[in-house]
């Protein structure tokens with residue numbers, strides 16, 4: 001009977017085979033082919049089982065679901081195989097993963113560099129709460145390698161980047177920043193939520209950690225929050241023990257099961273997300289009401305060469321600008337038939353949302369230099385629509401946008 005695919009067989013398999021089979025095996029008792037959902041919070045223990053996580057070893061029996069759970073473990077294995085990582089630690093959300101990494105690695109007196117434009121909640125917590133712990137944070141446009149080099153200090157412990165970054169779709173050269181970080185004795189973490197492992201494998205380019213919001217493309221269906229940190233055992237075994245289990249923001253087994261199911265079709269879905277986004281971006285670019293379109297797959301993207309080098313798939317997120325974005329947003333809310341006016345991205349449903357530059361520069365992003373503001377303006381002007389192209393037929397998405405664009 002098949003227990004689980006041979007590690008060698010799987011490591012030589014294609015991405016779609018990995019997405020279907022990694023982390024999965026038929027149930028030895030029932031022979032069920034699909035993975036079981038194990039919701040139990042506790043597990044019947046041996047008499048010599050310990051009560052503190054300090055004594056936990058990697059191959060111990062399951063004890064308590066906050067420490068580890070068979071369904072969550074399957075998902076962690078699948079993610080590690082797809083990202084080419086030694087191991088993975090899952091969290092209740094992408095933010096849970098990001099903050100656990102910061103808290104685990106940094107202590108008072110350390111310096112960390114963070115992308116000046118990143119997921120808003122990450123930006124906001126590194127503006128306030130993290131500095132309150134005595135950790136020094138510099139906000140740097142990490143697309144500018146000179147700015148990265150200039151911001152490195154003797155106590156720089158971590159560089160945290162997002163590429164493409166949310167919401168601008170500005171890219172950072174992972175290999176170049178990895179070598180700057182390592183030369184300075186610092187570690188590099190990459191939030192690869194927008195790129196996904198179908199596009200970019202940051203660990204192979206020299207990054208030490210990869211973060212994903214599983215809520216987006218990897219889960220893919222808009223029905224489960226989740227997050228993950230991937231990397232080497234050297235860092236992630238202690239991170240699980242010392243931080244993840246004690247912080248407690250672990251992934252629910254039910255969400256793990258939904259995300260596991262979503263991930264089976266992940267490489268297939270990414271092909272269609274990209275195909276749809278390319279068609280929509282090209283259509284928007286020639287539309288008279290559209291001032292600018294930013295999409296890594298368009299030759300007009302300011303970093304298209306880097307995108308071609310670093311992304312095997314340009315993913316499904318587009319930003320575009322129109323005159324009078326606020327009024328257009330109201331019209332989209334009223335008129336769109338199939339595209340939902342909603343935050344989030346990476347779902348099978350197409351989603352669109354308006355992000356106003358003036359608001360975001362007040363609440364979320366501390367851009368202090370003229371270069372930083374210029375870069376914001378190049379990518380976002382006074383505001384952008386962020387469109388996450390879903391899996392509907394591209395012609396229908398274009399038809400929907402066409403009838404809802406202000407005439």
Ligand SMILES: *Cc1c(COP(=O)(O)O)cnc(C)c1O
Nearest residue numbers: 093094095119166193213215226
């Ligand atoms: C959504 C998102 C996050 C946060 O993920 P949650 O699952 O909502 O906590 C982090 N980074 C990026 C790039 C995101 O798009």
